[in-house]
Amino acid sequence: MPADDARKKRSGDLIDENLKKAFSETLEEGVPDRFRDLLAKLKQTAPEDTSEEPENDEN
Amino acid sequence: MTKTDPRDAVLEHIPALRAFARSLTKDAVRADDLVQECLVKAIAKFASFKEGTNLRAWLFTILRNTFYSERRKAVREAEDPEGEIVGALSVKPEHDGHLQMKEFNEAFQQLKDEHREALTLIGALGLSYEEAAEACEVAIGTMKSRTNRARKELARLMELDEDKPTELTDNQTLSIVNQSGHM
Numbered sequence: 001m002p003a004d005d006a007r008k009k010r011s012g013d014l015i016d017e018n019l020k021k022a023f024s025e026t027l028e029e030g031v032p033d034r035f036r037d038l039l040a041k042l043k044q045t046a047p048e049d050t051s052e053e054p055e056n057d058e059n
Numbered sequence: 060m061t062k063t064d065p066r067d068a069v070l071e072h073i074p075a076l077r078a079f080a081r082s083l084t085k086d087a088v089r090a091d092d093l094v095q096e097c098l099v100k101a102i103a104k105f106a107s108f109k110e111g112t113n114l115r116a117w118l119f120t121i122l123r124n125t126f127y128s129e130r131r132k133a134v135r136e137a138e139d140p141e142g143e144i145v146g147a148l149s150v151k152p153e154h155d156g157h158l159q160m161k162e163f164n165e166a167f168q169q170l171k172d173e174h175r176e177a178l179t180l181i182g183a184l185g186l187s188y189e190e191a192a193e194a195c196e197v198a199i200g201t202m203k204s205r206t207n208r209a210r211k212e213l214a215r216l217m218e219l220d221e222d223k224p225t226e227l228t229d230n231q232t233l234s235i236v237n238q239s240g241h242m
């Protein structure tokens with residue numbers, strides 16, 4: 001049934017298209033300063049070579 | 060000192076984390092707060108990240124676990140999961156692209172969490188099934204079937220297959236009947 005396949009494909013494409021559109025705005029905003037600053041601050045407070053603290057709790 | 064800090068790699072994943080957070084929280088402000096918590100946790104336990112493994116999936120897992128554990132806590136405390144009420148705004152019908160997007164968003168918000176997650180990670184953010192499975196801590200097969208079911212459910216909610224639903228169900232039923240007949 002080629003008509004069905006075409007319909008299914010169209011609906012799949014439409015979903016993908018909408019999904020991308022729904023999040024494109026956020027993705028295109030790049031990294032807000034808020035997070036850039038936060039990351040820099042966090043890195044300062046915890047120096048890179050903290051090989052201790054092997055706590056693996058994922059909550 | 061010329062050595063790059065491996066934690067700098069976190070930066071490039073922030074846009075995707077924000078998008079995933081919006082999908083989870085359905086709220087832009089809460090989403091960014093969630094990303095902030097995720098970053099704090101990620102840097103605090105960066106030593107537990109195995110270099111060479113998938114940083115994006117690792118970060119998504121932290122974000123996701125933070126969201127669900129907080130929501131569980133909130134529900135326990137308030138016994139009123141009102142955060143779930145979404146999009147109650149009345150919007151004038153517009154007969155253009157906006158309508159389609161609005162319909163899509165409404166349908167998308169109605170999906171089960173696990174379905175919305177799957178479509179966000181795979182359909183919108185382009186993760187592989189493997190990566191998304193890792194992020195959500197489930198098997199790859201589970202992620203695949205969630206994605207397929209999510210697509211079907213979304214199509215149903217958007218009424219993309221309006222004149223087909225009964226037949227589809229019948230086919231599925233039929234195939235199940237046929238399968239069990241061979242057992």
